[in-house]
Amino acid sequence: AQSVTQLDSQVPVFEEAPVELRCNYSSSVSVYLFWYVQYPNQGLQLLLKYLSGSTLVKGINGFEAEFNKSQTSFHLRKPSVHISDTAEYFCAVSGGNDYKLSFGAGTTVTVRA
Amino acid sequence: NAGVTQTPKFQVLKTGQSMTLQCAQDMNHNSMYWYRQDPGMGLRLIYYSASEGTTDKGEVPNGYNVSRLNKREFSLRLESAAPSQTSVYFCASSPRGANVLTFGAGSRLTVL
Numbered sequence: 001a002q003s004v005t006q007l008d009s010q011v012p013v014f015e016e017a018p019v020e021l022r023c024n025y026s027s028s029v030s031v032y033l034f035w036y037v038q039y040p041n042q043g044l045q046l047l048l049k050y051l052s053g054s055t056l057v058k059g060i061n062g063f064e065a066e067f068n069k070s071q072t073s074f075h076l077r078k079p080s081v082h083i084s085d086t087a088e089y090f091c092a093v094s095g096g097n098d099y100k101l102s103f104g105a106g107t108t109v110t111v112r113a
Numbered sequence: 114n115a116g117v118t119q120t121p122k123f124q125v126l127k128t129g130q131s132m133t134l135q136c137a138q139d140m141n142h143n144s145m146y147w148y149r150q151d152p153g154m155g156l157r158l159i160y161y162s163a164s165e166g167t168t169d170k171g172e173v174p175n176g177y178n179v180s181r182l183n184k185r186e187f188s189l190r191l192e193s194a195a196p197s198q199t200s201v202y203f204c205a206s207s208p209r210g211a212n213v214l215t216f217g218a219g220s221r222l223t224v225l
Contacts (some may be wrong), residue, residue: 100146106153
C-alpha cells in the first residue's frame with residue numbers, strides 16, 4: 001500500500017514570496033504522484049501530476065513539483081504567490097495496479113499582503 | 114458541463130437517522146469514489162466502484178453502504194447516523210484504470 005506524509009500542516013507566506021510545500025511518500029512499487037488544491041468551500045481540483053518521464057512537472061497557476069525517487073519526495077513550489085493562492089493543498093499517491101488515490105493530511109497556505 | 118454533481122450540499126441529522134448522498138457524473142467515467150474529509154486527516158476513501166456493477170470497500174467503510182445505480186450514479190447511504198460521521202463528503206470519478214480524479218463540490222453532513 002502507498003502512503004503520503006505532508007510535512008507542514010500550515011504555511012503562512014507573504015504575497016510575492018516563494019512557497020514550498022513538502023510531501024514524502026512510501027511505496028513498494030512505482031508510483032504516480034499528484035497535487036490537488038482546495039479553495040475555501042469548494043471541491044478539489046488537480047494542480048499537477050507525475051506519471052512518468054521528466055521529474056520536473058509543471059502545473060496550473062504557476063506551480064511546479066519535482067519527483068525525487070531517492071528521497072521519496074514530491075515537493076510543490078511556486079516562485080511568487082498571490083493572495084488567490086490561499087487554499088488547502090493535498091499531496092496524493094497511487095501505485096502499481098492500484099489506481100486508487102491515498103491523500104496526505106493537507107497543508108493550509110495562507111497568503112498575506 | 115456539470116462534471117460531478119452531489120446532493121445535498123448541506124444536511125443536519127439526528128443520531129440514528131438515515132440518509133442517502135447522491136452523486137452523478139456526466140463524463141462517461143467508469144470509476145467512482147466516495148471520500149470523507151476531516152480536519153487534519155486529509156481525504157479517506159469510504160467506498161469505490163471500479164465499473165458499473167461493482168463496488169468495493171475503501172479505508173473507512175464501517176457505517177456506510179453504496180449503490181452503483183448505473184454508469185452515471187453512485188450513492189452513499191448512512192443507515193443509522195452517528196456523530197462520528199459528521200464530515201464533508203466528496204464524490205469523485207475517473208476513467209477506467211486512471212488515477213486522475215474529478216471531484217464534486219462536497220456535501221457537508223452534521224450528525225447531532
